[in-house]
Amino acid sequence: MNQEIAKDAHDEMRESIINAATQIFTRFGFKKTSMDDIAKSLRMGKSSIYYYFKGKEEIFQAVVDKEADQLRLKVNKILSSNDDTMSKLRSYVKLRMDLIKQLSNYMEILKNDDLMNLTLTEKIRKKYDDEEVTIIKRILEEGNEKGLFKVKDLNLSSLAVVVAMKGLEVPLVTSTMGVESLNIVIDDLLDILFYGIVKR
Amino acid sequence: MNQEIAKDAHDEMRESIINAATQIFTRFGFKKTSMDDIAKSLRMGKSSIYYYFKGKEEIFQAVVDKEADQLRLKVNKILSSNDDTMSKLRSYVKLRMDLIKQLSNYMEILKNDDLMNLTLTEKIRKKYDDEEVTIIKRILEEGNEKGLFKVKDLNLSSLAVVVAMKGLEVPLVTSTMGVESLNIVIDDLLDILFYGIVKR
DNA sequence: CGTTCGACCAAAAGTGAATTTCGTTCCAAA
DNA sequence: TTTGGAACGAAATTCACTTTTGGTCGAACG
Numbered sequence: 001m002n003q004e005i006a007k008d009a010h011d012e013m014r015e016s017i018i019n020a021a022t023q024i025f026t027r028f029g030f031k032k033t034s035m036d037d038i039a040k041s042l043r044m045g046k047s048s049i050y051y052y053f054k055g056k057e058e059i060f061q062a063v064v065d066k067e068a069d070q071l072r073l074k075v076n077k078i079l080s081s082n083d084d085t086m087s088k089l090r091s092y093v094k095l096r097m098d099l100i101k102q103l104s105n106y107m108e109i110l111k112n113d114d115l116m117n118l119t120l121t122e123k124i125r126k127k128y129d130d131e132e133v134t135i136i137k138r139i140l141e142e143g144n145e146k147g148l149f150k151v152k153d154l155n156l157s158s159l160a161v162v163v164a165m166k167g168l169e170v171p172l173v174t175s176t177m178g179v180e181s182l183n184i185v186i187d188d189l190l191d192i193l194f195y196g197i198v199k200r
Numbered sequence: 201m202n203q204e205i206a207k208d209a210h211d212e213m214r215e216s217i218i219n220a221a222t223q224i225f226t227r228f229g230f231k232k233t234s235m236d237d238i239a240k241s242l243r244m245g246k247s248s249i250y251y252y253f254k255g256k257e258e259i260f261q262a263v264v265d266k267e268a269d270q271l272r273l274k275v276n277k278i279l280s281s282n283d284d285t286m287s288k289l290r291s292y293v294k295l296r297m298d299l300i301k302q303l304s305n306y307m308e309i310l311k312n313d314d315l316m317n318l319t320l321t322e323k324i325r326k327k328y329d330d331e332e333v334t335i336i337k338r339i340l341e342e343g344n345e346k347g348l349f350k351v352k353d354l355n356l357s358s359l360a361v362v363v364a365m366k367g368l369e370v371p372l373v374t375s376t377m378g379v380e381s382l383n384i385v386i387d388d389l390l391d392i393l394f395y396g397i398v399k400r
Numbered sequence: 401c402g403t404t405c406g407a408c409c410a411a412a413a414g415t416g417a418a419t420t421t422c423g424t425t426c427c428a429a430a
Numbered sequence: 431t432t433t434g435g436a437a438c439g440a441a442a443t444t445c446a447c448t449t450t451t452g453g454t455c456g457a458a459c460g
Contacts, residue, residue, distance in 0.1 A: 010431095035423060045434035047425075056423065086398075140397065150399040153388055157397065160389055163367035168360060188353055189360055196396030197340065197357065198286075199350040210402090235452060245405040247454080256452065 014052045014062075016042060022063050025105050030060055030120075057120050060105070064124055067106035068131075071099065075135055085143040086194060092135065093165065093186055100173045111166070133158045136165075161193065214252045214262075216242060222263045225305050230260055230320075257320050260305070264324055267306035268331075271299065275335055285343040286394060292335065293365065293386055300373045311366070333358045336365075361393065 020041045024033050035056055039046040053059045078091045099107045109124050110132070137158040143149030151157045168189065172182060220241045224233050235256055239246040253259045278291045299307045309324050310332070337358040343349030351357045368389065372382060 013432095034421085036421095039434095046423085047435080048433055050424065051432065054424095143397065148399060149397045151397050152391070156385060156388055157392055160364060160368060160392060164360060164364035167363035167367045185356060188356055191352070192357055192360060192393070192396070194396050194398045196392070196394050197343065197349045197351050198394045199348060200400060213403095234450085236450095246452085247406080248404050250453065251403065254453095 010052070017049060017052055017059065018062050018066055021059050022066070022105065025060060025063055026103050029108075030056075060120070061124060064106050064109055064128075067104055068128060071095075071106060072131075079135075079138060079142075085139060085146060085148055086190070088142075089136075089139050089193075090186065090190055092139070093190065094183075096165070097169060097173055097182070097186075100169055111170070133162050136161045164193075210252070217249060217252055217259065218262050218266055221259050222266070222305065225260060225263055226303050229308075230256075260320070261324060264306050264309055264328075267304055268328060271295075271304075271306060272331075279335075279338060279342075285339060285346060285348055286390070288342075289336075289339050289393075290386065290390055292339070293390065294383075296365070296369060297373055297382075297386075300369055311370070333362050336361045364393075 017038065021033075021038050024037050024041060027033075028037070035046050035049060038059070039049055049059075053062070074095055075092060078088050078095065081088065083091065096107070106128070109121060110128060133155075137154050140149060140151045140154055140157055140161075144151055144154075172185060175182075177185070217238065221233075221238050224237050224241060227233075228237070235246050235249060238259070239249055249259075253262070274295055275292060278288050278295070281288065283291065296307070306328070309321060310328060333355075337354050340349060340351045340354055340357055340361075344351055344354075372385065375382075377385070
């Protein structure tokens with residue numbers, strides 16, 4: 001009973017560190033964030049953090065994992081909804097745009113190479129790159145099964161969609177257009193994907 | 201008459217410098233190439249180069265301009281051919297792949313940010329980024345006029361195609377697949393663009 | 401006069417030593 | 431068990447000095 005309460009307190013402290021670190025990593029990035037920054041924001045000694053996490057990289061990994069979990073929940077909510085398949089893809093794209101706007105560490109790690117050491121980046125990216133392609137693949141697969149889509153090579157097509165999506169997201173988010181215009185642009189782009197350019 | 205001969209000799213020397221520089225820039229990149237490297241390859245003194253070009257950046261700009269001219273010739277040949285519009289797009293995509301394989305300075309400048317100072321990159325890129333979108337736009341426009349395509353927003357669609365093309369080119373060129381397989385993959389990707397993913 | 405190149409210049413880049421910062425560990429205290 | 435000050439080694443930064451680089455100048459040459 002006491003052991004279980006202690007375990008909860010331990011996890012709660014881990015959670016506090018992750019939350020504090022999320023804000024600071026988001027503001028300053030991995031490299032510019034020091035362990036002292038994180039410790040001070042929690043009004044504790046720097047070395048106390050090592051009681052809960054093995055090191056700086058493990059904290060960052062935990063931050064990214066948590067953000068990825070939150071995204072995964074939202075994605076699964078979209079994918080398991082009763083919306084039609086095309087709307088699901090629209091919702092997913094818009095969800096990503098929101099994340100970019102929020103300066104998510106998760107999105108940052110999947111987009112940039114120059115913010116921290118490459119080993120850590122590759123390690124985390126390895127974990128999540130395939131997941132992005134898989135999400136698109138699931139949507140395309142559902143469309144195929146419903147007889148709505150006719151996608152030949154699921155892997156290649158998913159990759160192409162992810163590449164195009166990634167290339168277009170940042171310019172769109174950083175443009176000066178309003179939400180309404182942005183949504184129209186997204187719809188137009190998705191129409192190209194859905195219907196192609198050859199007249200029907 | 202003598203003035204015209206002198207002008208030709210002057211231009212010939214400029215051309216020699218450009219050709220020599222092309223090879224050295226291609227091999228070592230802008231940053232790692234010194235003016236002495238270029239001078240020595242022409243068996244002349246470094247300061248003689250400044251009689252023909254104002255500086256290193258002007259030489260590089262001339263190199264990129266020349267490569268762009270050569271590409272423009274090839275592109276115009278494709279665009280003005282009697283091939284059907286879809287074949288034109290295929291030919292253009294394959295032409296670009298060949299250029300990447302050749303380590304063209306032109307392709308390099310349009311893809312990377314970290315090879316040289318940003319001001320020079322931005323300057324050159326400004327000059328050619330729009331051109332890439334325009335090439336695609338001309339093809340889409342032709343398709344529209346021929347009643348083959350039904351592209352709503354030409355600007356947005358062209359941008360999307362360029363972004364997707366750029367994002368996919370390098371992984372494809374650096375993959376280990378053979379020419380036959382690569383051509384099949386390109387065809388499949390272009391089919392997505394032409395026909396979309398929604399069943400016809 | 402047009403062209404060439406050696407000497408020179410200032411700025412940028414590189415080098416090595418000294419110093420500071422950082423992530424991490426250790427251990428005593430509560 | 432948890433905390434934090436002191437200490438540690440490595441990485442990063444700073445600093446002074448040296449070398450390299452892009453570029454200029456002016457004399458020499460054809």
